[in-house]
Amino acid sequence: METLERNEKTIKVAVAGAKGRMGQEVVKMLIQDPTLEFVVAVDSKLHGVDVGEAIGGRTLGVQFVQSVEEAFQKYQPDVLVDFTTPQTVFQHMELSLQYKVRPVIGTTGLSTEQMEDLTRRYTEAKLGGIIAPNFAIGAILCMKFAAMAAKYMPHVEIIELHHDRKLDAPSGTALKTAELIAKSRAELAQGHPQEEESIPGARGAEYHGFRIHSVRLPGMVAHQEVLFGATGQTLSIRHDSINRESFMPGVNMAIKAAMNMDTLVYGLENLLD
Incomplete structure (x- = not known):
């Protein structure tokens, strides 16, 4: 089966929630953009499984790992795209801070206190990231x-x-x-x-x-x-x-913009003129 080719000069992207409906669209978008390199996905139930095979497509040569921390340690991604749940995303963002990985978050439900805490800490760390309620x-x-x-x-x-x-x-x-x-x-x-x-x-x-x-x-x-x-x-x-494909141009924009930012922003409108 065909395997995805790698490019060393791309933005390396990890995806949490790649098996979900939004996550699958993110995977499709990543493999169609030669400037982005999809390096790892996270799902504790699919550890070691090829992502392409898990979502019913061709072999991608990209595997699921058990945790976001394992993904960061083994693959050193530049960006984490996260469409999981409010219960897990706060922990994932704390890990992103620790490993200097820029988060692009599509999960809503974080509290005002959590948002204020994360914004302060990302600004202090001069680390870019985006939380967007909607990417369309x-x-x-x-x-x-x-x-x-x-x-x-x-x-x-x-x-x-x-x-x-x-x-x-x-x-x-x-x-x-x-x-x-x-x-x-x-x-x-x-x-x-x-x-x-x-x-x-x-x-x-x-x-x-x-x-x-x-x-x-x-x-x-x-x-x-x-x-x-x-x-x-x-x-x-x-x-x-x-359909969920409507969100992908915004996700693509956010991934690339996060690489040039030094703070956490809330809302994709901050990236528009």
């Missing part, structure tokens, strides 16, 4: 446009829709969008001051006076609509990821 360029533009609109139309609600296997709610994308909106408008308590929920949670989660609604259904990938209302008019800004 269209989703980043949706966030930016929503923040622009909120300055002029402050009455807003966010509806985010994802597949029913997503663990966190609201999504990291919705939270990031909400943060950007909150910075653009004066805080405003929306809705009728005497409104009551006959079913708790019917109005969604409250964030700085506006609401975020989470939908979880099979068949969906990642979708978000930001609705604005004003006298006599409404505005809707919507983004839809039809």
Whole structure:
């Protein structure tokens, strides 16, 4: 079977979560870009198995190892791409600090305290890294446009829709969008001051006076609509990821950008002009 050729002048990339749906797309993207070298994947249940064979493709000559630390010790990657879980990603980022590996993180759910701690430590170490709630360029533009609109139309609600296997709610994308909106408008308590929920949670989660609604259904990938209302008019800004391939240009951009950064950034919008 065909084996992936190696190039010594590339960015060496390790992937945590390569067997997952997002991870498999990352693998496909890496092997199609001659400037990136996919060197190792992490999965304790697939230790020693060729990654290509595990995901149903051709032999790649790249194996799974048992842990991120083993991957760092044996393969010295430049970048770790991590699409695992909030429970493991914080530990992986601490190891990245220890081994001077630049993280590109697509896992959401880290607490505010964890984010602040990691940002401080990465800045002190002058080590670049990126945590992005969403890697789809269209989703980043949706966030930016929503923040622009909120300055002029402050009455807003966010509806985010994802597949029913997503663990966190609201999504990291919705939270990031909400943060950007909150910075653009004066805080405003929306809705009728005497409104009551006959079913708790019917109005969604409250964030700085506006609401975020989470939908979880099979068949969906990642979708978000930001609705604005004003006298006599409404505005809707919507983004839809039809498949997970939509995230890969952003992941590719983040890997390359991380090599030239000396701090940890939150949000792919920081890489756009």
